[in-house]
Amino acid sequence: MKIVNSIKELKSYLAEEKRNNKQIGFVPTMGALHDGHLSLVERCVKENDVCVVSVFVNPTQFGPGEDLEAYPRTLEADCILAGKMGADIVFAPAAKEMYPSADMTWVEVTGDITKVLCGRSRPIHFRGVTTVVSKLFNLAQPDRAYFGQKDAQQVQVIKRMVKDLFFNVQLRIMPIVREADGLAKSSRNTYLSQEERTAGLILSKSLRYAEELFKQGERDSSRIAAETAKLIGSEPLSEIDCVEIYELPDLKPVAGDITGSCLLAVAVRFGTTRLIDNVILEVE
Ligand code: PAF
Numbered sequence: 067m068k069i070v071n072s073i074k075e076l077k078s079y080l081a082e083e084k085r086n087n088k089q090i091g092f093v094p095t096m097g098a099l100h101d102g103h104l105s106l107v108e109r110c111v112k113e114n115d116v117c118v119v120s121v122f123v124n125p126t127q128f129g130p131g132e133d134l135e136a137y138p139r140t141l142e143a144d145c146i147l148a149g150k151m152g153a154d155i156v157f158a159p160a161a162k163e164m165y166p167s168a169d170m171t172w173v174e175v176t177g178d179i180t181k182v183l184c185g186r187s188r189p190i191h192f193r194g195v196t197t198v199v200s201k202l203f204n205l206a207q208p209d210r211a212y213f214g215q216k217d218a219q220q221v222q223v224i225k226r227m228v229k230d231l232f233f234n235v236q237l238r239i240m241p242i243v244r245e246a247d248g249l250a251k252s253s254r255n256t257y258l259s260q261e262e263r264t265a266g267l268i269l270s271k272s273l274r275y276a277e278e279l280f281k282q283g284e285r286d287s288s289r290i291a292a293e294t295a296k297l298i299g300s301e302p303l304s305e306i307d308c309v310e311i312y313e314l315p316d317l318k319p320v321a322g323d324i325t326g327s328c329l330l331a332v333a334v335r336f337g338t339t340r341l342i343d344n345v346i347l348e349v350e
Pocket of ligand 1: 094095096122124127195198199217220
């Protein structure tokens, strides 16, 4: 497996693969790879001739006071894991390579889709994500790109960007990967104390409860959200950021009963760590 730091080298390697009609698959990450990322790499390797994994802690998606400095950086281990899964290239550029000048072009999806949920407490986050993902798509020119459903809002934002900007890439969205006890895998789980980690289990538990209510015929979105929030709130270490239901794909508020396909998303702080999780509630 090749480790590439420069845009020039990445482009020349991939140009050669393209000349040979190879299909390029791409898994963008910020590193600290866990089983969630590896499920994306595994699928990417299966479906493409060449699998490119980017490892880049993207500064523009972190707001002031967020965890940019503390974000785990484990490039060596990431390369070993990606290589074991069959990745062909890890692209790990420096920030200066991706953002050579302070004056720059932004790619921003506007509207509710980026304003609700995480967009409310992290107002510049999605602009940073769409900007860096556009840059990475332009560099790798992938046939397919792989994202995890755990970042459900990010998935909808990127789908919209790809549609609006006519990116020639197929998006593949892979299911949430969980620990045996239900905690959704996340690079940020490493910030949790043992006590906070145990408390964090309330997220998957409350989402399972919401799903059960829905299966039993509950359709009132306010009631489902309220019951979910009540259960999360019963965990003393939890501090709720949001427990909300939105219509898919545009993340418009649900008026009353759930009719089509909706996202129930939760974001909750345990100490200084903000965890997210979600489930899709779909009327057949
Ligand atoms: O999901 C992530 O890890 C990041 O938001 C992404 C898509 C790699 C962009 O930096």
